[in-house]
Structures are given as C-alpha cells and as structure tokens.
Amino acid sequence: MSPAARNSPGLSSDSASVQDYVKVIYAFTEWQDKPVTMTALAARLKVANSSVTEMVRKLVDLGLANHKPYNPVELTPEGLRLALLMVRRHRLLETYLVHELGYGWDEVHNEAELLEHTVSDTLVDRMSARLGHPDRDPHGDPIPSADGTIELPAAHVLSTLDEGHQGRVARISDANPHLLRYLSDEEIRLDTAVTMLGRKPFGGALTVQVGSGGRVRELDLGDELAASVWVMTEGRHEGCTLEKS
Amino acid sequence: MSPAARNSPGLSSDSASVQDYVKVIYAFTEWQDKPVTMTALAARLKVANSSVTEMVRKLVDLGLANHKPYNPVELTPEGLRLALLMVRRHRLLETYLVHELGYGWDEVHNEAELLEHTVSDTLVDRMSARLGHPDRDPHGDPIPSADGTIELPAAHVLSTLDEGHQGRVARISDANPHLLRYLSDEEIRLDTAVTMLGRKPFGGALTVQVGSGGRVRELDLGDELAASVWVMTEGRHEGCTLEKS
DNA sequence: TGCGGAATTTCGGCATACCTAAATTTACAA
DNA sequence: TTGTAAATTTAGGTATGCCGAAATTCCGCA
Ligand SMILES: [Mn+2]
Ligand SMILES: [Mn+2]
Ligand SMILES: [Mn+2]
Ligand SMILES: [Mn+2]
Numbered sequence: 001m002s003p004a005a006r007n008s009p010g011l012s013s014d015s016a017s018v019q020d021y022v023k024v025i026y027a028f029t030e031w032q033d034k035p036v037t038m039t040a041l042a043a044r045l046k047v048a049n050s051s052v053t054e055m056v057r058k059l060v061d062l063g064l065a066n067h068k069p070y071n072p073v074e075l076t077p078e079g080l081r082l083a084l085l086m087v088r089r090h091r092l093l094e095t096y097l098v099h100e101l102g103y104g105w106d107e108v109h110n111e112a113e114l115l116e117h118t119v120s121d122t123l124v125d126r127m128s129a130r131l132g133h134p135d136r137d138p139h140g141d142p143i144p145s146a147d148g149t150i151e152l153p154a155a156h157v158l159s160t161l162d163e164g165h166q167g168r169v170a171r172i173s174d175a176n177p178h179l180l181r182y183l184s185d186e187e188i189r190l191d192t193a194v195t196m197l198g199r200k201p202f203g204g205a206l207t208v209q210v211g212s213g214g215r216v217r218e219l220d221l222g223d224e225l226a227a228s229v230w231v232m233t234e235g236r237h238e239g240c241t242l243e244k245s
Numbered sequence: 246m247s248p249a250a251r252n253s254p255g256l257s258s259d260s261a262s263v264q265d266y267v268k269v270i271y272a273f274t275e276w277q278d279k280p281v282t283m284t285a286l287a288a289r290l291k292v293a294n295s296s297v298t299e300m301v302r303k304l305v306d307l308g309l310a311n312h313k314p315y316n317p318v319e320l321t322p323e324g325l326r327l328a329l330l331m332v333r334r335h336r337l338l339e340t341y342l343v344h345e346l347g348y349g350w351d352e353v354h355n356e357a358e359l360l361e362h363t364v365s366d367t368l369v370d371r372m373s374a375r376l377g378h379p380d381r382d383p384h385g386d387p388i389p390s391a392d393g394t395i396e397l398p399a400a401h402v403l404s405t406l407d408e409g410h411q412g413r414v415a416r417i418s419d420a421n422p423h424l425l426r427y428l429s430d431e432e433i434r435l436d437t438a439v440t441m442l443g444r445k446p447f448g449g450a451l452t453v454q455v456g457s458g459g460r461v462r463e464l465d466l467g468d469e470l471a472a473s474v475w476v477m478t479e480g481r482h483e484g485c486t487l488e489k490s
Numbered sequence: 491t492g493c494g495g496a497a498t499t500t501c502g503g504c505a506t507a508c509c510t511a512a513a514t515t516t517a518c519a520a
Numbered sequence: 521t522t523g524t525a526a527a528t529t530t531a532g533g534t535a536t537g538c539c540g541a542a543a544t545t546c547c548g549c550a
Contacts, residue, residue: 037498038497038498038499039496039497039498049498049499050498050499050500050501052498053498053499053500054499054500057499069498069499070497070498070499
C-alpha cells in the first residue's frame, strides 16, 4: 500500500525519513536553543554526516527547512508545522500506550517512533479523544494540539534549582530507558515534589529531598540524572506558546 | 529507526513488502483453492507483473516460498508461519479499531494494512488481551493464535445456500468498503440470520429473507454481494485447522 | 596572517522496490 | 503438429536513503 492521501496535507506525502528529520530538528531546540548542526543531527539519527547533508538538501527542496552551506539548519514555518504534527503523534501514541495498554513509560518510545509514521490523523484524533485530550505525555512533554499549537511548561533543569527551594517534577527526558526505570523504582514520577538540599563538595552528586507530605526521603542524583529531570517551581505557570506558521 | 530485532524471529527482519506479498499469497487460498499466479498477485498488490517475478524470487531466496518458473507460487512452512503472523496482526488491529476506538467495519482495512508492519508483538498481544483474545475479526475472518494456528469456520458462499435453508452470516469479504457500508445500512452483520428464498428468473438477483424472530425482511442481493457473504448453516461446526510449519 | 584540524559537502556506490518494453516460454486450438 | 496469444521472465532504468572516502570550507590560534 502506498502512502495515500489519507492525512493532513503534506504529511502522508512525506516519507518516514523526512518526518523523522524534521521532528528531530524541532526536538533539538525544544528545551535548549543551540544551533542545530549537521553532526548533531547525524548523531541523533544514527546516520552518517553525508546522509544528513543530502537529506537536509531535500528538506530545503520541500520547503521544510532553510539551510546555507556550512551553517546550522532551521525549520521553515512549514517545517515547524510538520514537526509539531509528528510530535503530537509521537506523544499521543506514548500516552495511549501507557494509559490504555499498560506500557511502562520506559517502554513506549521505540514503539511510538515507528507507529508515528503509520497512524492516520483519524486514529490520532480518536486516541486523543479517548484519553480526554491530554496536554502532556508520560514524560511530561507537552502535546501539541491538532492545529499545531504547543505550550511549553516553564520548567527548568533540576540541577538549576536553588538550594532549599522546592519544585515538582515536570518533565523527564525519555532518552534513556534505564534512567526512567530507575526513577520508577525510586517512586519519582511526574508531579513528585522535590526539594534541593545541595551539592556534595568537589563536584559531587546533588542531594535532593523527594516527596513532601508523609514519607520524605533524601536521594543523591548523578549528573546524567540531574540533567534529565526538569522541575517546575510553584506559582510560576507562564510557559510559552508556539504557533504554527 | 531501523526495523530492529524487537519481534518474532523472521518478522522484523522482513520488509513491509515481503510481509504483504506473503500475506496476500496466503489470503489467496484461504477461502478458495486455486493456484496462485503471478498475474493474480500483481493485480491484488497493484504492482506490475515483472515486480512480482522479482519479489517472488526474493521470497524463494528467503525460504518463504517455492516457485518453479512459469508455475504458480506456494508458501513454504516458513512462509505460512510468517503469513499467519501477519494475518493475526491485521485482523487483531481491525478488531481493536472497531471495538476500542469506534471505527466502522468499512473503515479499518487501510489503517490495519499499514499498522500491521509497524506494531510490535508486544503491542499485538496487549491488544489481543484487552479484547479478550477474540477469534474472529469484524468481517468474520478467523484470527490466528499467537502460535500460528488458525481455525477456518465451515462457512459457504451465500449464493450456494439451498432454497428454503437458513444460515447465519459468518463472514463478509472486506474487499469493498461500499459493500460493507451497504450491509450496515441494511442491518446485516455477523451472525444475522438469512434464509434463501430463491433466484429471480433469467440470472436475476438472489432473494433472501433477513432476520429470524420479530422483524423479518425480504431483500434482493446483487451478484457481487451474494459472492461476498459467507453463511454458516446451523449445527455444523467442524472447521479445519491449519498448523504452523 | 596563515595553518591545521574539525565540520561539511561531494562523489561514487549499494540495496530495495518499483516500472516499461522486449524477450521467452507455455498451452491450447486449429 | 504447429501457430499464436497469454503468461511470465529478463533487461534496462528510476527514486529513496543510506554508506565510506575524498574534497572542500571554515575558524581559531600561533
Ligand atoms: Mn520515527
Ligand atoms: Mn515522550
Ligand atoms: Mn500491509
Ligand atoms: Mn478483515
């Protein structure tokens, strides 16, 4: 079966590869703001640098990206629109698998990575409806709405939390399943309260207090862990809204 | 993401095309027993004859099919195993979409045709469990078990039903969505009782009585329709079992 | 100011899965 | 038996996406 015109314009017409490239380019700047280099894309996509060069040229031809030779890549409004649609699919799929089919939050990423290219808009919408139109996925990543709007929570990396201050877990990078499993085991999940106690001397681990009410624990966090967890401090709720095109 | 080894041996290693060819070869002989010709495959797959020749050679190389030049194709036990796994995926997906996500039985085929190549064994098994391990899909087609066993109901094409005899709808070909929608509108679905009244003279339409208890109707069926509906006469329940390898 | 290493692009190739047009083989009918 | 039309295969090509190796470009530092 050929990818027919059963979806949003400029969605089913794009190959799975194009979809993944665009999505990765977007994801690169969702929580940071560094320039997106060819090498970085190659590493993330597990592909040779030369392959990225070629595909980026294609993205430019398709009007999805802007690129001047030897410079970083940027999405066009058109590319951003496609990226947000793909991100929506990916995150809704993850959420659906966790809430409706009993997956663990460390098990859903690969499944969603493939399914996102195959599900129809109809299916995505039905899953969203079934879930009550959730606004974040199991890892706390915001789910773009069907019209291509996304609202980023005003969360910060845990390691930047000031000593003595408290926050709630708002997001956890889903890059490392082992890390996710560890956090589950430690009963740290979205919205878990965390208080920064301080850093052990000489570049040591961060120490945090986990939980708020009854059972409170202290926990040392390694560097990767501290860099993978985002927290939201109470009160603040601004966030920032990205619109399509 | 490359098709990794997250599935049954010899499943994720096969391309979507290989999976579709094998599945179509199987489907061809599920309800009939004619030799599977190149031309028939080409027509069903909407592909040039020469493409089929090439791909069949590949299937032979992969040990999935037997083929002597200018002769019909047959699946090897290995090929049958793969085909039944694909059929299981396809039919469970259709069933899931209908029962859990509100799809109509005329809307699920294309969606399943794509998803079947992308879902993991784990996902299929969870869907099956969620559905209570159903043994037939929305069109009455039997769902192979996870170990590759399928039980074909002893159904016959409606047009072969003897005059005056009654049966229940056991299967409807899902080839034509319009036909499925028409049957829904006429409130004919699986297990609906049907009694053969006879054929209008001079090659005319079949006339059947639909329903059994209270509201009974007469209905004329065109040729395509009569050939697309299978019925099971009461009492008989033998069926036949196909095993893997 | 120019050098050298890193990043990027270019080049030639490979695998998959298609296609059209041109053989080739087969089967059946005269 | 032989011709011929249909079915099938072969040959030559295209489009995607990927690769490694070889150029090229860039940038910071001596
Ligand atoms: Mn993907
Ligand atoms: Mn996620
Ligand atoms: Mn398919
Ligand atoms: Mn079906």
